[in-house]
Amino acid sequence: MKKTITTAAMLALMLGAPVLQAADAPATAEAQAKEFRDFTYKRFPDIKPADYIYGVYALNEDYRSQFDAMNEFPPYDGAIAQGKELWTKPLANGKSLQDCLGQAKGLRAMYPFFDSATNKVRVLEADVIQCAQAYGDDKIKAKSKEIKNISAYLSSESRGLKVDVSVPNDKALAAFEDGRTRFYQKTGQLNLSCADCHQYHSGQRARSETLSPSIGKTAHFPSWRLKADGLVPLHERLSGCVKDTRAKPYALYGSEFSNLEYFLAYIDNGLVITGPAVRK
Amino acid sequence: MQNFALGTPRHLAFALLAGSLALSGYALAADEKAPAKELTGKELAFDASKGNCLACHMIVGGDQPGTMGPPLIAMKARYPDRQALFEVVWDPRHKFPNTAMPPIGAYGILSKDEVNKVVDFIYGL
Numbered sequence: 001m002k003k004t005i006t007t008a009a010m011l012a013l014m015l016g017a018p019v020l021q022a023a024d025a026p027a028t029a030e031a032q033a034k035e036f037r038d039f040t041y042k043r044f045p046d047i048k049p050a051d052y053i054y055g056v057y058a059l060n061e062d063y064r065s066q067f068d069a070m071n072e073f074p075p076y077d078g079a080i081a082q083g084k085e086l087w088t089k090p091l092a093n094g095k096s097l098q099d100c101l102g103q104a105k106g107l108r109a110m111y112p113f114f115d116s117a118t119n120k121v122r123v124l125e126a127d128v129i130q131c132a133q134a135y136g137d138d139k140i141k142a143k144s145k146e147i148k149n150i151s152a153y154l155s156s157e158s159r160g161l162k163v164d165v166s167v168p169n170d171k172a173l174a175a176f177e178d179g180r181t182r183f184y185q186k187t188g189q190l191n192l193s194c195a196d197c198h199q200y201h202s203g204q205r206a207r208s209e210t211l212s213p214s215i216g217k218t219a220h221f222p223s224w225r226l227k228a229d230g231l232v233p234l235h236e237r238l239s240g241c242v243k244d245t246r247a248k249p250y251a252l253y254g255s256e257f258s259n260l261e262y263f264l265a266y267i268d269n270g271l272v273i274t275g276p277a278v279r280k
Numbered sequence: 281m282q283n284f285a286l287g288t289p290r291h292l293a294f295a296l297l298a299g300s301l302a303l304s305g306y307a308l309a310a311d312e313k314a315p316a317k318e319l320t321g322k323e324l325a326f327d328a329s330k331g332n333c334l335a336c337h338m339i340v341g342g343d344q345p346g347t348m349g350p351p352l353i354a355m356k357a358r359y360p361d362r363q364a365l366f367e368v369v370w371d372p373r374h375k376f377p378n379t380a381m382p383p384i385g386a387y388g389i390l391s392k393d394e395v396n397k398v399v400d401f402i403y404g405l
Contacts, residue, residue, distance in 0.1 A: 189387050196380035201348045207328075207335045208344040 029167035029176050033267055036180075039199060040213050052216030053271050055279065059203055059210065067278070076152055076224045076276045079231055083153025086146055092136030097150070100131035108158035109273060112165060112262045114172035121175050121262040125151055125233055126253035142252045148231035151222045155275030163219050163268040179263025182256060183214075188245030197241070218265045220277035227280060234261060321401030324394050331390055331398050336381065340405060348380055355402050366399050 041049065044059070051058040057067035087104055088096050101107060111124040125142075128150055132140035140146040167176050183194045197206065198214040205211065221234040232240075235257045239249040250256035325333040326342050334342040338351035345351075359365035368375055370385035385395045 189389060190382040191387060192380060192382070197348075201380055204347040206346045206348055208346075211348075 025167050025169050025173040028173055029266060032176075032180065033269070036267055037215055040202070040215050043202065044213060047213070049215075050271065052213060052268075053219050053274050053277075055216055055220070056210050056212040058213070058216070063210075070226065070278045070280075074224075075226075075229075075278065076231065079149045079152045079224075079276070080156045081153075083149035083151070086140070086150050087153060091132060095135055097128060097131055097135075097140075100135065101127060104154055104157040106158055106161060108154045108275070109161040109164065112258065112265050114166075114168060114175060114262070116169065116171070119171045120255065121258040123235075123253060123258050123261050124154060125235065126258065128154075129253065143236070148222060148233060151233045152224075152231055152276040155222065155273065158273045159275075161273050163265055163271050163273060165262065165266045165269055167266065175259045176263050176266060178256075179259035179261070182260045183263060186245075187242055188247030190245045192245045194241065215267055216271060218261065218268050219271045220274045222276050223279040224276050225279050231276060232279075319394075319397075321397035321399075324390060325398050325401055330394070331384060333398070333402075339402070352402050352405055355405050359403075362399065362403060365403060366395065369395055369399055369402075 037049075040052075041047075047058050054064070054067060057063040084104075086097065088098050090096055098104065108124060111127075112121050114120075115122045125147055129141055129147060140150065167173050186193045186196070195214070197211050198217070202211045202213045218234060221237070222231045223237065224230070225232050235252045238257050238260060239252060242249040319327065319330065322341070323330070325331045325339060328335070333339060333352065334345050336346040336348035338345040338347070338353075340353070355365060359368070371383045372379050372381040373383060373386075382389055384390050384398075385392060390398065
């Protein structure tokens, strides 16, 4: 009996039966993610999978105690409070971001996602900016202090929830694969890919900077960087890394970085959302 | 100023732009030196805006080396043929496909002259 079903399924697959295609995209994404994660699990057998949220500080005890010291006085509480205020504040048309996007609680954990209506990946900061624009606000925009604070507030309202990204269909799979391709794409005069630094050479140093592993790239954003004494949303961090290869970075919140975020966030599935988090 | 820029032939505008970029990179180092001082092989290898080999390689005499690539020691023993060493620095992709090391010469990070100086320097290590 079982064998008959298998044969039938095989046949349906060969014929490209639409019923099976629906299940195909999630399985393909999961297989690719597994291969990607396994590379890193093997490279760092001592890191517990849940600890990848700590980035470079997951690498050893020394770094971890540095991290704990950095967190004694969280520098981002004021930013969260300001973001919270902006969330319910009436914008030019009298309505608030909350009217546009709903309750802050748990919102971060619903992003990024593939929007089957527009066939695009939606990322939270981009949606916030779009709402603000639609409501006649000209301050809440890419790179502004406002969007950073809102980003921090929204992360804080999803703390403890887990990253849960799905790849529901073939178009979503195409976006996921675009993100994956960009991860391996060499850019700039230095001809470096994300994978060069965060996979093949992760744990090693570029000058004095230790390179973090490729898992846990998204769940702690925005980061509060001590070096910049301020918040850095994920796309700005990605932009900085691309610039370091001496390439012109993709647009913030454009499809390239959004697909990359989608891929990286899928890799992070199951990790606990902890943003905003302190980084050097 | 804007009129001047607009009226400037394109090649001149480029030269100006390149000049200001180079200046900003060297603003500190250039202070006590004559403007167009030629860098030595060692300086080219260490300078972050030039070869930046130190970003990835331990090199004797260099501070805070990276560890992405192997230490550059005993180069003569490992590359008896100097030309082979030149080729690796010029475009490491031939010997190491998909390497993280940038194509130093092939992508114009350093000129041929500069690569030769760097190779002379590391050949003595």
